[in-house]
Amino acid sequence: MTKNDFWEGVRGGFPIMLAASPFGALFGALAVDNGFTIADAVFMSATVYAGASQMVGIELFGNHVQPWLVVLSVFAVNFRHVLYSASIAKYVRHFTFGQKFLAFFLLVDPQYAETEKRGERGLPITFAWYLGFGLVIYIPWIINTLVGAIFGQMIGDPKAIGLDVLLPVYFMGLVMGFRKRDRFLPIVTVSGLASVAGMHFVGSPWHVSIGALAGILLAACLPPTNQAPAPTGVQKEA
Amino acid sequence: MDPQHLNLIYLIIAAAAATFLTRVGGYILITQMKQIPPRLEAALNAVPAAVLTTLVAPAFVYGGLDVTIAMFVAFAVALGLNLSTLRMLVIGWVVVMVIRHVVM
Numbered sequence: 493m494t495k496n497d498f499w500e501g502v503r504g505g506f507p508i509m510l511a512a513s514p515f516g517a518l519f520g521a522l523a524v525d526n527g528f529t530i531a532d533a534v535f536m537s538a539t540v541y542a543g544a545s546q547m548v549g550i551e552l553f554g555n556h557v558q559p560w561l562v563v564l565s566v567f568a569v570n571f572r573h574v575l576y577s578a579s580i581a582k583y584v585r586h587f588t589f590g591q592k593f594l595a596f597f598l599l600v601d602p603q604y605a606e607t608e609k610r611g612e613r614g615l616p617i618t619f620a621w622y623l624g625f626g627l628v629i630y631i632p633w634i635i636n637t638l639v640g641a642i643f644g645q646m647i648g649d650p651k652a653i654g655l656d657v658l659l660p661v662y663f664m665g666l667v668m669g670f671r672k673r674d675r676f677l678p679i680v681t682v683s684g685l686a687s688v689a690g691m692h693f694v695g696s697p698w699h700v701s702i703g704a705l706a707g708i709l710l711a712a713c714l715p716p717t718n719q720a721p722a723p724t725g726v727q728k729e730a
Numbered sequence: 731m732d733p734q735h736l737n738l739i740y741l742i743i744a745a746a747a748a749t750f751l752t753r754v755g756g757y758i759l760i761t762q763m764k765q766i767p768p769r770l771e772a773a774l775n776a777v778p779a780a781v782l783t784t785l786v787a788p789a790f791v792y793g794g795l796d797v798t799i800a801m802f803v804a805f806a807v808a809l810g811l812n813l814s815t816l817r818m819l820v821i822g823w824v825v826v827m828v829i830r831h832v833v834m
Binding site: 511514515518528529532535536539540541542544545548549551553559562563564565566567568569570571572573574575576577578579580581584592593596597599651652653654656657658659660661662663664665666667668669670673674675676679680683684685686687688690691699700702703704705706707708709710711712713714716 | 735737738739740741742743744745746748749750751752753754755756757759760761768769770772773774775776777778779780781782783784785786787788789790791792793796797800801804805808809814815816818819822823826827830
């Protein structure tokens with residue numbers, strides 16, 4: 493039974509592993525291009541295990557941004573995981589402490605989405621299923637990072653093979669992934685303008701915090717909308 | 731290990747700890763807190779788009795004409811055809827390679 497659950501998880505995670513593989517290799521190559529050794533790149537994939545934030549981390553590190561700002565940015569990019577772990581709390585309550593620890597470590601976007609989907613359908617979220625699904629993504633992620641890092645170290649000029657365009661386009665894709673959220677356009681516009689202004693008037697590392705802060709402050713200051721995902725009960729009663 | 735490389739290791743460990751904190755934090759918060767204030771929720775909701783945009787906009791403006799064109803084409807095609815990030819990456823890469831090796 494437990495063994496079956498594990499393999500069902502492995503089968504479920506397999507397509508996601510395939511889709512994530514190019515990004516693992518891309519991270520490895522770009523990490524080396526930004527001054528990481530092969531071992532550093534693999535170490536980061538194995539410990540942080542969060543694709544987009546790893547890319548953000550190496551990009552900022554390559555630009556000699558202050559360490560606290562790099563960590564803060566990684567934290568900010570991964571902040572959505574707070575919502576994930578809150579949301580799946582009801583499904584993993586029966587895990588032991590050690591199982592929870594491992595489960596939260598492996599909680600990447602597809603892991604969250606699949607757990608939520610499975611729970612909604614009324615299927616049991618066993619630790620065996622969760623682990624099978626998680627490991628078939630986690631282990632290849634590390635191996636692909638290694639492959640990409642080795643490949644990246646063999647490349648002479650990253651511009652000649654177009655590596656430098658990949659990160660901005662990748663981040664652009666990530667931004668577009670949030671386009672259904674409230675106030676998306678004003679936030680992106682303000683953050684974009686503020687970051688360009690920050691780059692121009694202050695300098696490279698600071699444009700990240702200036703731009704991010706501008707967008708976040710705007711979102712906090714704008715009046716709440718009706719279509720907000722979790723409308724405030726207070727207003728409805730008033 | 732030289733100190734600068736050691737700093738990188740510490741940085742990675744700190745980034746890993748920060749990430750783990752987000753992944754376990756929601757579970758801890760939900761068992762403590764009843765409700766998140768709406769403005770805080772709006773601010774948190776804006777974090778990914780606001781942070782990621784700051785990594786896109788300067789490259790678009792200062793990355794050079796070839797990068798700007800590649801980003802614009804990738805954005806327009808991906809938005810128009812509702813393509814995945816991976817396909818968008820391929821389009822951007824092809825455009826910049828064509829500009830660099832064929833046009834120029």
